[in-house]
Amino acid sequence: MSDENLNPIIQFKEWFNLAISKEINDPNAMCLSTISSDNKPHSRMVLLKDYNDEGFVFYTNYESNKGNDISINSNVCLNFHWKSLLRQVRIEGAIEKLSEEISDKYYNTRHYLSRIGAWASDQSRTLNNRKELEEKIEFYKEKYPDEKKVPRPPHWGGLLIRHRKIEFWQDMPHRIHRREVYEYQRGVWGRFTLNP
Numbered sequence: 106m107s108d109e110n111l112n113p114i115i116q117f118k119e120w121f122n123l124a125i126s127k128e129i130n131d132p133n134a135m136c137l138s139t140i141s142s143d144n145k146p147h148s149r150m151v152l153l154k155d156y157n158d159e160g161f162v163f164y165t166n167y168e169s170n171k172g173n174d175i176s177i178n179s180n181v182c183l184n185f186h187w188k189s190l191l192r193q194v195r196i197e198g199a200i201e202k203l204s205e206e207i208s209d210k211y212y213n214t215r216h217y218l219s220r221i222g223a224w225a226s227d228q229s230r231t232l233n234n235r236k237e238l239e240e241k242i243e244f245y246k247e248k249y250p251d252e253k254k255v256p257r258p259p260h261w262g263g264l265l266i267r268h269r270k271i272e273f274w275q276d277m278p279h280r281i282h283r284r285e286v287y288e289y290q291r292g293v294w295g296r297f298t299l300n301p
């Protein structure tokens with residue numbers, strides 16, 4: 106079924122708000138899967154920081170493993186599992202960098218030490234020992250002593266996943282679950298259901 110008024114974000118908002126009220130921890134935690142240059146999938150958790158009709162946003166180090174993966178292949182998926190609700194949401198789409206302005210705005214809301222950490226951590230690179238990282242943290246604290254003046258590292262910022270397919274999965278008795286899929290094709294959202 107296609108319908109110009111269909112919008113999966115309306116349903117996502119309803120489910121996400123319920124998750125916020127029920128989950129004991131990190132209702133915004135989502136599994137992000139990417140594909141590396143040797144065609145292998147890689148998954149890790151990240152935190153959803155914003156969402157709207159454009160897509161789903163999180164923040165990271167652009168030079169991390171995930172950053173390298175998406176510079177080669179922009180197709181990614183997200184997965185939320187809200188255990189207390191017995192619900193899963195699967196999202197597929199293409200990922201792109203957010204504007205410098207949006208990344209700056211979010212970066213500046215972060216705690217001083219998180220901003221320093223974004224400078225100090227070569228995310229996904231080998232760390233010889235913890236001391237090495239602690240020394241780098243001290244180095245950047247001395248470099249940027251004024252908490253109000255820590256610039257955003259150019260390698261750190263936001264990413265937007267433009268959703269093109271979203272599946273809402275709801276646990277039902279005796280494993281006769283409900284699966285409802287929204288898919289964007291030829292400029293409109295369609296909706297269909299799947300066998301569990």
Ligand SMILES: Cc1cc2nc3c(=O)[nH]c(=O)nc-3n(C[C@H](O)[C@H](O)[C@H](O)COP(=O)(O)O)c2cc1C
Pocket residue numbers: 131134147148149150151152153163164165166169170171172228229
């Ligand atoms: C609940 C949870 C939330 C996380 N949120 C983020 C996040 O928002 N951004 C981020 O870069 N890493 C986040 N991490 C760490 C990532 O899972 C991962 O270790 C890191 O990004 C490096 O991944 P990569 O080497 O595949 O690039 C989170 C981990 C957990 C367990």
